[in-house]
Every structure is written in structure tokens, then in C-alpha cells.
Amino acid sequence: MTIDVVLPCLDEAAALPWVLGRMPDAFHPVVVDNGSTDDSARIAARLGATVVTEPRLGFGAACHAGLMAATTDVVCFMDADASLDPEQLPLVAGPVLDGEAELVLGRRVLRPGASWPLHARLGNALLARRLRRRTGAALHDLGPMRACRRADLLALRLVDRRYGYPLEMVLRAASAGWRIGEVEVDYLPRMGRPKVTGTLRSIGDMRRVMAGRENRV
Structure with a gap:
């Protein structure tokens, strides 16, 4: 059974060889180029990934484009900056x-x-605590490596197209009665500059999603 892995990508030429080189058998990378100015798309294609171009800038826009391009029953998501090890996707x-x-x-x-x-x-940690209270899911991290069934995720009709996309996924999944689980994975030194974690924009986007005001592009 093959599982498509959606990798939103913005200028990750340095990280992609390591990331794609560690992709496990039966896991197929779908790299979504979201405005890169380096050779990310060319490198990804050369290394055997399916490459999707999403001109609308936004983390959620890239995730959604990858989801639409995926064809497998189960799909995974993960960052493309080498901060997560693809070899742990089976977990x-x-x-x-x-x-x-x-x-x-x-x-x-x-x-x-x-x-x-x-x-x-x-x-x-604060966001995870609020999620536990709101959803009942035993989560301690809004982890960017995740897995679910493609058709079920599409049925949630996520609308956020910026940094609130991962949070909206959890909130809507909980509202739909999904069982939400958590497993430990390594968080490693990333390659390149940070683009999401802890930025004022990402924090603002997540606050809006928590308040029910999703970020559309």
C-alpha cells in the first residue's frame, strides 16, 4: 500500500535531498512548491517526487494543493526543512x-x-492545553507530521489557507467525532531559515482559527 506524503515547500533546496532520500518504501513524496526562488522544484522532481506548483502563497494553500494532488487512501503531512525524519512516518x-x-x-x-x-x-504547550480542554483529545503538540485518510479529510472542508490550517484540521476532526492520537517523533535541526514556528503571523493565524475566523486566501 502506497501513502502519499504532502510536503509544503518554500526554498528548501538544501534540505530536500536529505528529506527525500530518507522517505520509506511505500511512502511517496508530493512536494508542493509554494513560491520558491531556489531550485527546490527541480531537485524534488529529479529525486522522484511528484511536484505540484501552488501560486497562492500560504501554508494551508500548499497543504490543500498537495491533498488535492494526492491519490492514496491514507495521506501524511510533514515539513520539508529536515526538522522531521521521514523514516518515522510509519509510526x-x-x-x-x-x-x-x-x-x-x-x-x-x-x-x-x-x-x-x-x-x-x-x-x-499553551495551545495544546487549550485544545485538550476544547476537544478532549490527549494532545501535547500541534505536530506538523500527521496522518489521516484523504477522503475523510476532504469531507471536513477545511477553509484556512494560511498557518491556521493544522489547527483547523484538529478542531474540525474533533467536532466530527474523530479519534485523534499522538506518537512521539524526533525534532531535529532544520536546514534553512524558519518560516512558521513561533512567528507573529503564525500565532495570529492560530488565534483567529481558535476564534472561528479562518484565514482564507
Whole structure:
């Protein structure tokens, strides 16, 4: 069984060879080029990935474009900056494949050299606590490595197209009665500059989603 892996991509030429080189058998990368000015798209295509171009800038826009391009029953999402190890994708996809959960997130465990500023970790912990209270899901991290069934995710009709997309996914999944699980994955040193975690824009986007004001592009 093949599982498509959606990788939103913005200027990740340095990281893609490592990321795609560690993709497990039966996991197929779908790299969504979201305005890169480097050779990301060419490198991804050369290394065997399906490459999708999404001209609308936004993390959620890239995720949605990858979801639409995917064709497998189960899909995964993960960052393309080498902060997550593709070899751990089976840990995240396993409970979905086994029918134990409808959505599984990778809880990031900080490893030596990883860049995860204290303010970002505190913000993530606070958000996870609010999610536990609101949804009842035993989550400790809004992890960017995740797995679910493609048709079920499409049925949630996510509308956020910016940094609130991962949060909206969890909120709508919980409202739909999905079983939401969490497994530990390594959080590694990223390659390139940070684009999402802990930025004022991402925090603002997530606050709007929590308040029911999704970010459309």
C-alpha cells in the first residue's frame, strides 16, 4: 500500500535531498512548491517526487494543493526543512492504517541542535492545553507530521489557507467525532531559515482559527 506524503515547500533546496532520500518504501513524496526562488522544484522532481506548483502563497494553500494532488487512501503531512525524519512516518501512519485512530499527530521531542525557541515551545504547550480542554483529545503538540485518510479529510472542508490550517484540521476532526492520537517523533535541526514556528503571523493565524475566523486566501 502506497501513502502519499504532502510536503509544503518554500526554498528548501538544501534540505530536500536529505528529506527525500530518507522517505520509506511505500511512502511517496508530493512536494508542493509554494513560491520558491531556489531550485527546490527541480531537485524534488529529479529525486522522484511528484511536484505540484501552488501560486497562492500560504501554508494551508500548499497543504490543500498537495491533498488535492494526492491519490492514496491514507495521506501524511510533514515539513520539508529536515526538522522531521521521514523514516518515522510509519509510526504516525500506523494507527490510522490499523483503524485505531482517524488522525494521528507526531509529538515533537527536542533533539540536540534543534531550533525550537522557548517562546515557541511555551506557545505550543499553551495551545495544546487549550485544545485538550476544547476537544478532549490527549494532545501535547500541534505536530506538523500527521496522518489521516484523504477522503475523510476532504469531507471536513477545511477553509484556512494560511498557518491556521493544522489547527483547523484538529478542531474540525474533533467536532466530527474523530479519534485523534499522538506518537512521539524526533525534532531535529532544520536546514534553512524558519518560516512558521513561533512567528507573529503564525500565532495570529492560530488565534483567529481558535476564534472561528479562518484565514482564507
